[in-house]
Amino acid sequence: MTDPRIPDREIVIVGAGFSGIGTLIALKKAGFNDVLALDDASGPGGVWHWNTYPGVAVDIPSFSYQFSYEKRPNWSRTYAKGRELKGYAQHLVAKYDLAQHIRYNTSVISAHFDETANLWRIETSAGPVSARHVIHAGGPLSRPKRPDIEGLDSFAGPTMHTARWDHRIDLRGKRVAIIGTGASAVQIIPEIAPQVAKLTVFQRTPIWCMPKFDAPIPGPARWALKRVPGVEAVASLASDAFVEATFPILAHYHKLIPGTSVLETAGRRYIKQQVKDPALAEKLTPKYALGCKRPSFHNSYLQTFNRSNVALETGSITRISENAVHTADGVAHEVDVLILATGFKVTEKDAIPTYDLTGRGGLVLGDWWEENRLQAYQGVSSPGFPNFFTIMGPYGYNGSSFFALIENSSAHIVRCLDHARRQNADLIEVTEKAHVDYHAEMMRRRGNQIFWQESCGLANSYYFDKHGDVPLRPSLTIEAAWRSRHFPLKDYTFRKVA
Numbered sequence: 320m321t322d323p324r325i326p327d328r329e330i331v332i333v334g335a336g337f338s339g340i341g342t343l344i345a346l347k348k349a350g351f352n353d354v355l356a357l358d359d360a361s362g363p364g365g366v367w368h369w370n371t372y373p374g375v376a377v378d379i380p381s382f383s384y385q386f387s388y389e390k391r392p393n394w395s396r397t398y399a400k401g402r403e404l405k406g407y408a409q410h411l412v413a414k415y416d417l418a419q420h421i422r423y424n425t426s427v428i429s430a431h432f433d434e435t436a437n438l439w440r441i442e443t444s445a446g447p448v449s450a451r452h453v454i455h456a457g458g459p460l461s462r463p464k465r466p467d468i469e470g471l472d473s474f475a476g477p478t479m480h481t482a483r484w485d486h487r488i489d490l491r492g493k494r495v496a497i498i499g500t501g502a503s504a505v506q507i508i509p510e511i512a513p514q515v516a517k518l519t520v521f522q523r524t525p526i527w528c529m530p531k532f533d534a535p536i537p538g539p540a541r542w543a544l545k546r547v548p549g550v551e552a553v554a555s556l557a558s559d560a561f562v563e564a565t566f567p568i569l570a571h572y573h574k575l576i577p578g579t580s581v582l583e584t585a586g587r588r589y590i591k592q593q594v595k596d597p598a599l600a601e602k603l604t605p606k607y608a609l610g611c612k613r614p615s616f617h618n619s620y621l622q623t624f625n626r627s628n629v630a631l632e633t634g635s636i637t638r639i640s641e642n643a644v645h646t647a648d649g650v651a652h653e654v655d656v657l658i659l660a661t662g663f664k665v666t667e668k669d670a671i672p673t674y675d676l677t678g679r680g681g682l683v684l685g686d687w688w689e690e691n692r693l694q695a696y697q698g699v700s701s702p703g704f705p706n707f708f709t710i711m712g713p714y715g716y717n718g719s720s721f722f723a724l725i726e727n728s729s730a731h732i733v734r735c736l737d738h739a740r741r742q743n744a745d746l747i748e749v750t751e752k753a754h755v756d757y758h759a760e761m762m763r764r765r766g767n768q769i770f771w772q773e774s775c776g777l778a779n780s781y782y783f784d785k786h787g788d789v790p791l792r793p794s795l796t797i798e799a800a801w802r803s804r805h806f807p808l809k810d811y812t813f814r815k816v817a
C-alpha cells in the first residue's frame with residue numbers, strides 16, 4: 320500500500336498555456352523534474368489553442384509576445400496570427416521535451432491542502448493526484464462568459480462563443496448577429512462581414528480602436544533577424560519600449576504623465592476618418608477616457624461599419640427568441656447564427672482560480688478573496704495557502720507583455736522552491752506581514768493610475784472587480800522583474816513538516 324503522506328508528484332501545474340509551459344521550462348532548468356501539468360485542452364497553448372476564430376491575432380507586437388530566452392526569428396507578421404502562437408507553443412513543448420510532463424484533456428475540479436500530510440490533494444476529471452506544491456497557471460481569459468440574456472438557450476440556430484469557434488458552421492450568405500464589441504469582436508467583424516448576407520453588431524459599450532503597424536515581415540528582414548547580430552535585439556527592444564510606453568507607463572503613471580489625452584484626440588479623429596456616417600461614428604466613439612479598459616488595435620474594424628450589409632445596434636437586448644434578437648425599442652432582429660463575443664470570467668470567484676482551492680483550516684481562496692478583496696504577495700502567494708503559487712494572481716500583472724509576467728512569476732516561484740530544497744524544507748508560506756505590506760503598498764501606489772477617472776464608470780471594463788478594484792500591479796516591468804528575483808527570503812517561512 321502506498322504511503323498517503325508521500326505525494327504522487329513534487330509539483331503539479333494547472334494549465335499548459337504559455338504560463339504552464341514557461342513554468343515547466345523554468346522548473347526543469349532549475350532541476351525540478353517531478354512536475355506534471357494538467358490542462359483540459361487537447362493540446363498546448365491555452366488561449367491560442369482555444370481561440371481559433373477568424374482573424375485571431377496578438378494585439379501587441381510579436382517581438383514582445385515571446386520568451387526572452389526563446390526568440391522566434393521567423394514571425395510572418397509584426398502582429399502574429401493565432402496559429403503561429405499555437406505553433407510557437409508546440410515548438411516549446413518539443414524543444415524543451417515537455418510532452419512527458421503534460422496531461423491533456425484533464426480538468427482540475429478541486430484542490431485541498433491536507434495539513435496532516437503537508438500536501439495538496441487534487442481532484443481531476445481523470446482521478447485524484449497529490450502534490451507537494453501546486454502552481455496555478457490557468458490563465459486570466461480561459462473561462463468563456465455567456466451573457467445572461469433571457470431566452471438565449473431558446474435560439475434555434477447555431478450559437479457559438481468566440482473562444483469556442485465551430486468551424487463546421489458556414490456563415491456564407493447567413494444573417495449573423497454578434498453580441499459584444501471587445502477585443503475578439505474587433506478581430507472577427509472585419510473577417511466575416513464580406514462573407515455574410517447581413518451582420519448585426521450588438522454594442523453595449525464602444526471600444527477605443529487604434530490602428531496598428533501590422534505588416535508581413537518580408538523574407539530578407541526575417542533573414543536579418545535570424546542571421547545579423549543585433550538586429551533581433553534592436554527589434555525586441557523597440558517593441559518592448561512601445562509596449563511599456565503604451566500601457567504600463569500611461570496607465571499606472573497617468574497623473575504624472577497624462578499622455579492619453581493626446582492619443583484620445585487622435586483616436587476620435589481616426590474614428591471620424593474611418594466611418595463615413597457621422598451619426599454612426601458618434602455611436603462608435605467611447606464616452607469613457609482612453610485607458611479605462613484595454614483598447615483594441617485594428618486597421619479595418621471601424622471601416623467595416625461603412626458596408627451596406629453591416630448594422631450597428633446600440634439598443635439594449637431584452638431577450639432572444641427562436642429566430643431573433645429583441646431590443647428595447649421593440650424591434651426583432653431576425654438572425655440565423657448567433658456569435659457571443661462576450662468575453663471571459665476574469666475576477667469572478669469561479670475563475671480565479673478556476674476550481675475550488677481550500678487551504679489551511681478550510682479556507683477557500685475564492686471566498687477569502689471575495690470577502691477580503693483580491694490580494695496576493697507580488698501576485699504569486701497568499702498566507703493560509705502553503706505550497707501554492709499563482710502565475711497571474713492579483714497585483715502581479717502590470718499589463719505589459721504576458722511573457723514578462725510569466726518569466727517574473729516563475730522566477731519568483733523557482734526562487735522559493737530552490738531555497739526550500741537547499742534548506743530541506745517542505746512547507747513554504749508567505750508571511751502575513753509581507754503579504755499585508757505588499758497590498759498596502761499597491762493601494763498606496765494605485766492613486767496615479769488612469770482607472771480612477773470618473774468616466775471609467777461607463778467603460779464596463781473587465782479590469783474592475785466587484786469591489787471596484789483593478790488588481791493590476793502599478794509598476795514598471797523592470798521593477799517587477801527585479802523584485803521577483805530579489806524579494807527578501809524572510810518574506811516566506813520555510814519549514815520541514817512531513
Ligand SMILES: Cc1cc2nc3c(=O)[nH]c(=O)nc-3n(C[C@H](O)[C@H](O)[C@H](O)COP(=O)(O)OP(=O)(O)OC[C@H]3O[C@@H](n4cnc5c(N)ncnc54)[C@H](O)[C@@H]3O)c2cc1C
Nearest residue numbers: 334336337338359365366377378379427457458461673721
Ligand atoms: C484572443 C486572445 C488574444 C490575446 N492577445 C494577447 C496579446 O496580444 N498580448 C497579451 O499580452 N495577452 C494577450 N491575451 C491574454 C492571454 O490570456 C495571455 O497573453 C496568455 O496567453 C495567458 O497564458 P496562460 O497560460 O496564463 O493562460 P491560458 O492561455 O488561458 O492557458 C491556461 C490553460 O489552462 C487551462 N485551465 C484553466 N483552468 C483549468 C482547470 N481547472 N483544469 C484544467 N485546465 C485548466 C485552460 O483551459 C487553458 O488551456 C490574449 C487573450 C485572448 C483570449
